[in-house]
Structure formats: C-alpha cells, structure tokens
Amino acid sequence: MNTTPANDRSRAVMRFVLAAFFLAAGVAHLRVPDKLLAITPTWVPFAPQIILVTGVCEILGAIALVTKPLRWWAGVGLALYALSVWPANIKHAIDGIDLPPIPNSWLYHGPRLALQPVIIWWALYCAGVIDWPWRPRQKG
Template identity: 45%
Template sequence: MKVRAALRLLLAALYALAGVLHLLRPRPFLGIMPGWVPLPEEVVMLTGVAELAGAAALAQSWSAPLRRAGAVGLALYAVGVFPANINHFALDMARSDGGGLGLAYHVPRMLLQPVLVWLALWTGGVTNWPFARRPS
C-alpha cells in the first residue's frame, strides 16, 4: 500500500473515532466549547456526524470526487474547530489548580492543526503540494 493511501485510511479512522466519541461521549467536547457558540450540544453532535461523513468519504476508494469532497470537508472542519482548540488551551492555562494538559499537549496540538488541514487535502487527492513536480 502506498504511503498516501495508508495515511488516508489512518486519517479516516482517526476522524471516525473522533466522530463516535463526539456522539457517545460529548461531555469533554462541551467543556471546551467557546461560550459564544449557540446550541453547544447540537454543535457537538453535528460535528460528530460531520467527522463520520468526512471519514467515510475519505476512506472509500470507488469515487475520487466523493473522496475529494470528504477531504475538503475535513479540512474545513479542522479550521472550524480551531476556536474550540484555542479555548481549550486558554481554559487549561488559566487553571489555578495545576490541572489541565499543559503546554506539552497544547503547543503541538496548535502546530499540528494546519498539518491536519493539509493532510486531509493531500491524502484526499485535492492537492499534490509540496510533492508536485514543477514545469521545467
């Protein structure tokens, strides 16, 4: 199996797992939701459904347009949930009890968010950057 296909299936599996967790165990996701988001319970449920749909579209091998649509959807999803990741970081850093996940968790998570956007697009066949050959 090629690296791109293997990473595509791995990414789809991780998004599927996250989607299931959003649906079955929403409490941790509700805890990091920014206060300005309306209907937080519904948003968590819808994000779980979006993750599952994107994962299914990305994982399938019979329709390249569907795979690309799933990749774009997951990339947009990763951008859309970034405010919750920032909120989670801020909440953890503001804790006076020393709890929370700390910088060793949050800094790599913040830095990896753009990588997740790119990985969805690359594994889904939306982009070949930075591996595309330049015309000579």
C-alpha cells in the same frame, strides 16, 4: 496530479490513518459530548447539537475519505472542519480545561495547536485535492 505508485501508496496510508483519527473523534463526540461542550467557545450557538452533528460529520467524512467517489469532497470537508474546530482547541489550551485522559499541559496543547494546519494539509493532500509540496516538475 502527481500519481506515481509510491505517491499513491503514501496517500492511501495517510487516508486510512486520517480516517481512523476522524472516526475515533466522531465516536467521542457522540459518546462523551459533555466533555467537548466544556471546550466549546461560548459564542457557538446550539453547542450541544453542534457537537452531535459534528460527530456524525466526522464519521461520515472518515467513511467518505476512503471511498473514491467522495474522497475529494471528504478532503475539503474535513479540512474545513479541522479549521472550524481550532477555536475549541485554543479555548481548551488557554482555559486549561481538564479532560482526562488528555493531559492538561502545554506539552499536549502546544503541539496540538501547532499541528492543526498539518491536519488541514493532510486532509487535502491525502484526498488528492492538493499535491503541495510534491508537485510534478515542469518539463521545459
């Protein structure tokens, strides 16, 4: 791993920002599950229960991300989670589901869908699972 002081600081900042994002999303899953049920694909079994469980997972993942012993696993788990909710984001965009205060516009949905891989990378990078694209140079 490339562990320069600047790299460590940037990862720490990224961890706390991402943890705050997932904490807020987890709280939203628990407080307004009906809104999230509207964007859940119909093929998801036990959707109301899944929404509540994923809310708890987001909160626990956010906490684990900022704790050193669990950080690596939290990064992997949150990356997989971000991948698994992509179908709901796609349904939200394609079906044009209105979920105030989120704008029902491609000005929101387009960047949101395009940034999903960035969120996956972010979780992996700030947890120290990957170094890409900032790998240490090989001395030859």
